Amino acid sequence: MSDSSKDHWYPVGLLSDIYTPRQTLLFDQEISLTHDDTGFVVKKSGGVSLPTIERFGHLWTSLGQPDHDLFVIPEADTPGRHLVDVGSVKVKCSPLRAVENFLDIAHFPFIHTDILGAEPHTEVDRYKVEIREGVNEVWATKVKFFQPQAAKSAEGGIITEYMYRVPAPTCAVLYKTCPPRPKEWDIITLFVQPLTEEWCEVWPWMALYDDDSTMAEMVSFQQLIFMQDRSILENQIPLKLPLDPGMETPTQADMTSVAYRRWLKRIGYSYGAQMVAA
Amino acid sequence: MILYDYVLSASCYKIRLMAALSGQKLELQAVNFHPAREHKSPEMLKLNPGGTLPILRDEDLIMTDSSDMLRHLTRNLPEWQGDDDGWLDFARTLNETLGMARLHDVLGFEVDIDAARKRGVHLLRLLEAHLTEQRFDGMIFLTGDTPTIADIACFPNTALAPDGGVSLDVYPSIRLWMRALRSLPGFIEMPGIHRLHELEAAE
Structure with missing residues (x-):
């Protein structure tokens, strides 16, 4: 099976951080980010320039030949949102484990206790998962879960509704009930930069309606949530994500994860994946 | 009292924890340390020319050293005071080693990571030896039977060592000490330091 992993766009830095030259890795290869009069320049260690896209507050690049534009999130463009780096x-x-964890709801009461979940409200009701053929994305909809403090702007417990979307192999977008504006969705994303197959740099980004919190508070809230996940992620075995069913037995609540793994296999994405049944 | 705070900082957590354990209310002012480096902004440098966090403000008094803050919070609480001075210095070295290893591994700070981890492991061995001696003498905390600011100062960077790639598996006395601290009434958690789960015997 040919591997399509390099032919996608990946986040490698923040657009707001133009003054700090950055050396980093992408697919085990060293790349450098600099900024000159013409804008951002991304180069491989041999000096070869790589293509760039500036979107969602981040700089994106690719080592391969992407035959598609980077995805869009039209909802994030509606006015009045705070765009949070x-x-x-x-x-x-x-990198795939990081995305999969972001798609999981069942861990909320245990890892994000009293924030995104709380015992005894641990049951994940049945929801809908599909691979949307036209756009070639994984979607989970009609996800509902009890949350004690769903967002910085939420007071008290509420039933929160979510939609999850995987528009690219290492990117996930979460649409979530927006406490101050019930008709809109808050948008929380996880953009993952694959450093190696077992090491990644995770760039969360948000587009929120929240007029009560400062930017520092919104950033802190999301960093707190993600750091609660970090120690769990570093202890998952095997380190790579198994795409074939083996030792891991999924439950009803894992439908999104099952679809995500199936989809990765279908599009021939193997970087960070374990292809042999465990 | 206002604490200029960063949610992932071990030193800020020390102050939040001390206040919580002693039942004192802090007004938290979130600072965008990462990625915006707001602690180096002109407004913050006016408050603390050293450009570090935490900063604790009690009316006209501004403190920028976490040991000073722990002393200030417990100035009227003799039960939280012990033979602390050496351990407050020790806590500073934990921050320079295990703390920097963590900032390297999590936020990508430029650090001599091998040296930081090696010195951190040396400190953990000293801590383990001392806590084991304490256990032989029937004491669980650093300076006696009850916790003092010495314990609160040394706890965060020790407990967060795995974030910087340093395992705590091989230090049974440190693990017991951390468990004792986590079981204190009023204990609060931070990412990487979990609350204790209720202990229940299996049926």
């Missing part, structure tokens, strides 16, 4: 956190796990 959360900054990156490095994690010693497969």
